[in-house]
Amino acid sequence: MRLLPGRGPAAARLARRRQLGLTLVATVHPLRSDHFGQSAPSDGTVGPVRCQYCHASAQLVSGETLYPDQPAKHQAQFWHCASCRAWVGCHDGTDRPLGTLADSRLRNARIAAHAAFDPLWRGGGLNRTQAYLWLAKEMQLSEAECHIGHFSIEQCAAVLDAVERRRQQELLGLI
Numbered sequence: 022m023r024l025l026p027g028r029g030p031a032a033a034r035l036a037r038r039r040q041l042g043l044t045l046v047a048t049v050h051p052l053r054s055d056h057f058g059q060s061a062p063s064d065g066t067v068g069p070v071r072c073q074y075c076h077a078s079a080q081l082v083s084g085e086t087l088y089p090d091q092p093a094k095h096q097a098q099f100w101h102c103a104s105c106r107a108w109v110g111c112h113d114g115t116d117r118p119l120g121t122l123a124d125s126r127l128r129n130a131r132i133a134a135h136a137a138f139d140p141l142w143r144g145g146g147l148n149r150t151q152a153y154l155w156l157a158k159e160m161q162l163s164e165a166e167c168h169i170g171h172f173s174i175e176q177c178a179a180v181l182d183a184v185e186r187r188r189q190q191e192l193l194g195l196i
């Protein structure tokens with residue numbers, strides 16, 4: 022049997038990585054614990070938020086600055102590094118960052134990871150807690166570490182792979 026190029030799970034995995042721009046770069050930024058100075062002071066305020074690319078202090082800006090054409094985001098707050106064009110949103114009504122600052126490639130990768138993963142618990146067979154427990158196991162992370170907002174591009178690609186494997190297992194009636 023001759024293996025056809027461009028078919029099968031490996032090819033699909035490659036295609037997903039290509040979508041995320043992974044083949045275009047030699048290195049990806051690894052997940053680092055010091056991305057944004059997570060040493061939150063005990064008074065509940067956010068400590069210094071740093072850009073994971075240049076390590077400069079990020080600035081708190083409104084959504085209007087970053088998304089002038091999207092009024093729905095104008096009230097939201099974002100930690101922003103102007104020189105790297107990287108930012109991250111905040112938990113609703115707070116200035117606590119949802120994760121690490123992301124440039125456009127990483128933002129797109131995280132959006133793709135959420136688009137693949139969220140349907141598992143939004144109307145899928147799992148509730149949200151079950152879905153994140155499953156993802157943490159797949160990603161070999163603790164529950165506390167398992168936030169797509171903290172993931173690297175490579176980890177986002179792994180989310181797509183894991184969801185795809187799960188879909189295949191569902192189709193085969195294995196779960």
Ligand SMILES: [Zn+2]
Nearest residue numbers: 072075102105
């Ligand atoms: Zn920066």
